[in-house]
Amino acid sequence: MGRPALLLLALCAAGARGLYFHIGETEKRCFIEEIPDETMVIGNYRTQMWDKQKEVFLPSTPGLGMHVEVKDPEGKVVLSRQYGSDGRFTFTSHTPGDHQICLHSNSTRMALFAGGRLRVHLDIQVGEHANNYPEIAAKDKLTELQLRARQLLDQVEQIQKEQDYQRYREERFRLTSESTNQRVLWWSIAQTVILILTGIWQMRHLKSFFEAKKLV
Amino acid sequence: MPGLGSAQRWAAAAGRWGCRLLALLLLVPGPSSASEITFELPDNAKQCFYEDITQGTKCTLEFQVITGGHYDVDCRLEDPDGNVLYKEMKKQYDSFTFTASKNGTYKFCFSNEFSTFTHKTVYFDFQVGEDPPLFPSENRVSALTQMESACVSIHEALKSVIDYQTHFRLREAQGRSRAEDLNTRVAYWSVGEALILLVVSIGQVFLLKSFFSDKRTTTTRVGS
Numbered sequence: 001m002g003r004p005a006l007l008l009l010a011l012c013a014a015g016a017r018g019l020y021f022h023i024g025e026t027e028k029r030c031f032i033e034e035i036p037d038e039t040m041v042i043g044n045y046r047t048q049m050w051d052k053q054k055e056v057f058l059p060s061t062p063g064l065g066m067h068v069e070v071k072d073p074e075g076k077v078v079l080s081r082q083y084g085s086d087g088r089f090t091f092t093s094h095t096p097g098d099h100q101i102c103l104h105s106n107s108t109r110m111a112l113f114a115g116g117r118l119r120v121h122l123d124i125q126v127g128e129h130a131n132n133y134p135e136i137a138a139k140d141k142l143t144e145l146q147l148r149a150r151q152l153l154d155q156v157e158q159i160q161k162e163q164d165y166q167r168y169r170e171e172r173f174r175l176t177s178e179s180t181n182q183r184v185l186w187w188s189i190a191q192t193v194i195l196i197l198t199g200i201w202q203m204r205h206l207k208s209f210f211e212a213k214k215l216v
Numbered sequence: 217m218p219g220l221g222s223a224q225r226w227a228a229a230a231g232r233w234g235c236r237l238l239a240l241l242l243l244v245p246g247p248s249s250a251s252e253i254t255f256e257l258p259d260n261a262k263q264c265f266y267e268d269i270t271q272g273t274k275c276t277l278e279f280q281v282i283t284g285g286h287y288d289v290d291c292r293l294e295d296p297d298g299n300v301l302y303k304e305m306k307k308q309y310d311s312f313t314f315t316a317s318k319n320g321t322y323k324f325c326f327s328n329e330f331s332t333f334t335h336k337t338v339y340f341d342f343q344v345g346e347d348p349p350l351f352p353s354e355n356r357v358s359a360l361t362q363m364e365s366a367c368v369s370i371h372e373a374l375k376s377v378i379d380y381q382t383h384f385r386l387r388e389a390q391g392r393s394r395a396e397d398l399n400t401r402v403a404y405w406s407v408g409e410a411l412i413l414l415v416v417s418i419g420q421v422f423l424l425k426s427f428f429s430d431k432r433t434t435t436t437r438v439g440s
Contacts, residue, residue, distance in 0.1 A: 018249040019342060021265050032254040032337065034385065123251065148367035155374040162381050166388070173392045180399045187406035194410055198417035205421055213428060 020121040028104035035126055036165035037096045039158075042130040043068075045103070046121040047085045057119050061085050066120075067106050073097030082106070096165045127161075128154040248273075248345030252382075254282065257289065257328045257336045264325040269316040269344055276343040277302070277324060278311040280386050283393040285334035290327040296320025306330070339386055347375075 023029050033041060047064055048057040068089045070079040078099070079091045093099060105118055131154055137147045249267075257263055269275060281287045291310070293302040295318065302312045302324075316322070328336050360368065 018344075019251040019253070019265050019267050021263070030256060032256065034254070034389065122253075123249070124253065126252075129250075145363055145367070148364065148371070152367060152370055152374065155371070155378065159374065159377055159381065162378075162385070166381075166385065169385075169388060169392065173388070173395060176392065176395045176399055180395065180402055183399070183402050183406065187402070187410070191406070191410055191413065194413055198414065202417055202421050206424065209425055209428070215428075 018121060018123045020119055022117050022119055023103075023105070025105065025116050025118070028102055029120075030100055030102040031122075031124065033099045033101060033124065033126060034097065035093050035099060036161040037093050039127050039161060040090065040092045040130050041099070041101075041127075042125050043089045043101065044123045045083075045087055047105070048119040048121075050117040050119070052116075064118075065106055067104055069102045071100045071102075073099065096168060127158045248348055250341065250343045250347075252339070252341045254337060254339040257284075257326055257338050259331045259333050259335060260329050262325055262327040262329060264323055265340075265342070266321050266323050267342065267344060268320070269322050271316055271319050273316045273345045274313065275316060275322075275345070276311065276313045277340065278342075279307075279326070279338060279340040280309040280383070280390075282337040282339055282386055282389050284336035285331055287336075287390060289336055289338055290330070291324065292327070293322070293324040295322055341382075 021029070035041065045066065047061065047066060048059065049061040049064060050056075051058050064085040065082050066085070066087060067082050068079065068087070069077060070089075070091050072078050072093065072095055074095065078093075079089060081089065083089065091099075101124070103120065103122075128151075131151075133147060133151060136142070136150065142150065251267075253265075255263065277293060279289070279291055281289050286306075287308050288306040290305045291302070291307060292300060292304075293312065293314075294300055295316075297318070297320075301314055304310060324340075324342070326338050326340070328334075
């Protein structure tokens with residue numbers, strides 16, 4: 001059991017962790033997560049640096065750091081921390097809305113490799129996708145049926161939170177539409193009044209002007 | 217006593233499960249993943265994402281533009297050899313399912329190069345393979361009980377509910393973005409129009425007055 005498992009573990013670590021993309025040295029990449037409140041978000045990332053001599057991405061680079069910054073919908077910073085080349089960040093939202101997750105590398109060593117590129121493997125899990133069910137089963141000692149019931153409960157809870165958030169969003173949408181409606185109404189009336197008043201002023205001013213010039 | 221016997225059986229079962237789970241945690245959980253990402257695409261920019269996929273895996277790429285301009289983006293999906301599997305220009309929303317014909321790195325790119333000054337926010341969902349089973353038990357030979365299959369079907373139904381909710385949330389975000397744009401545009405345009413109205417009417421009067429004030433000196437010089 002020992003050797004094959006370790007081999008598989010090594011393959012797992014070296015291999016894919018899902019999606020990846022490339023960023024430049026000083027580039028900052030931001031992602032947006034629109035989530036209801038009290039939702040947990042777990043992000044896993046892994047970075048690889050481009051080796052110019054060998055023209056290949058190095059499997060792992062010690063000493064390479066990534067700075068992770070998370071902002072809530074009001075712009076307040078929720079999480080701002082530096083992690084290593086492999087990292088895992090977690091945060092829980094306290095206000096519903098658009099949370100912004102920004103990543104950038106701040107390794108000063110990269111200044112030596114001008115034009116260096118980084119390959120970043122990223123995996124963001126939100127809400128009940130963030131739950132690790134085999135771990136929960138082991139911790140709480142659940143049977144299969146109990147674990148399935150727990151998974152269904154978590155899913156239903158997420159649906160409920162999303163519905164609450166939807167109600168809050170719909171209210172904002174309605175307020176915006178009503179504000180537009182009011183603005184259109186009042187500005188139309190105001191412009192008609194301005195039009196009439198300037199028309200009257202024009203006629204009176206010109207009439208008094210022509211009377212003064214003895215043309216009328 | 218029956219209670220003690222069942223407690224012992226539960227303890228033994230838990231012990232067995234614990235060992236199995238520990239062994240399973242060390243194993244690779246199968247080539248499946250689902251990535252849902254929302255990112256901002258600046259004007260004249262192109263962003264690419266890559267994923268290593270094994271042959272025969274069924275994958276789905278779904279994307280939607282949430283805010284920005286005409287809410288459209290170019291999307292392109294390529295296989296490891298560079299063959300274009302999917303290419304669409306200026307699409308607002310689309311969903312594409314394919315089966316990986318070869319092993320390798322698949323690449324998909326979103327491009328906003330046709331836009332001069334609008335940033336776009338794009339959401340995409342890239343699903344590779346099926347969801348991993350809850351209990352990746354290698355000794356699963358017995359069929360699911362009725363309760364378990366009921367749980368599985370409820371789980372599938374709830375997954376599609378969550379999926380529809382996500383799409384609804386995105387469409388609502390798009391509608392709300394348009395409504396907020398309209399609101400600010402109405403405000404600026406109304407103020408601007410009122411000012412233009414005032415400036416034009418006052419300007420007209422003074423221009424007309426200026427025609428009549430200079431005329432007296434010029435009308436006498438017609439004969440020359």
